Amino acid sequence: MLTVNSVSYGYTKKRKIIKNISLNLQPGTIYGLLGLNGEGKTTLIKLMEGLLLPKEGDIKFRGINSKERSGKYFDQVFYLGDTTNLPYLYVHDFGRMYGNFYSNFNYTEFENYLQEFQIDPNSHLSSLSLGQGKKVHLAFGLACNTAVLLMDEPTNGLDIPSKTIFRRLLANSLTPEKTVVIASHQIRDIDQLLDHLLILHHGELILDKSLSDINDQYAITSEITPGDEIIFQTEEVIGNKYLIVNRTEATSNMDIEFLFNAFINTSKTTVK
């Protein structure tokens, strides 16, 4: 669907932000792109969107190179980023005008999504709060029905009930043809949605794994036994918590926040 082939990128020649990353995004999958502040999540998403072009390597959507600046690429790849700079328009006009840029945009769906978020299409974008503006952009992004939906911090500014609505709408909008990438610090807001985890650290992808493989390969435990390979441990109020290599047939539901901390602080030890 969308492939990132040995891509490197830096805003200046001296400093590479993205270092030789390769990825093959599959349809019907929601990816969580995680990383500490300033690790390059937004940069990688902008590269996938075609807003930035790789310095090395290439990015292709259904075989079309992002460097071609093809309308076919932009028609099917939607980027939902910072929504503080919305145009000076009524919400319905925004949908009608900007929807023209996307061949699968559906205005009725846009209105339905707005209704779910309790946004009046007759309101003016300039009169909306940050969270309300975000909802308009989310409604628009979903109604564009692009094959690839790239979302940078989509829950920023949303109140708690709206986060629940967002998760429901996104889950319902997923089709077998669609790929979603969500970059977020708010792991708890999105962890139930994710099929696949990508962790970016020091410009490199240190994890690119499906949640089902992760659940097979790793386990979280509060008690360790001889032979356990400890990947990470923390001291919690209720006792120690360990991420270990799973040596059993049993799979567990992963605590993604803990896994993330484990992968960026990893120092393996084996219990004797």
Ligand SMILES: Nc1ncnc2c1ncn2[C@@H]1O[C@H](COP(=O)(O)OP(=O)(O)OP(=O)(O)O)[C@@H](O)[C@H]1O
């Ligand atoms: N336009 C720019 N010009 C120069 N450097 C930039 C530019 N945009 C980002 N950077 C730098 O690139 C690095 C990666 O930034 P990026 O926004 O991609 O990180 P991020 O992982 O999305 O961060 P955050 O989690 O804080 O949003 C940072 O060090 C940032 O300062």
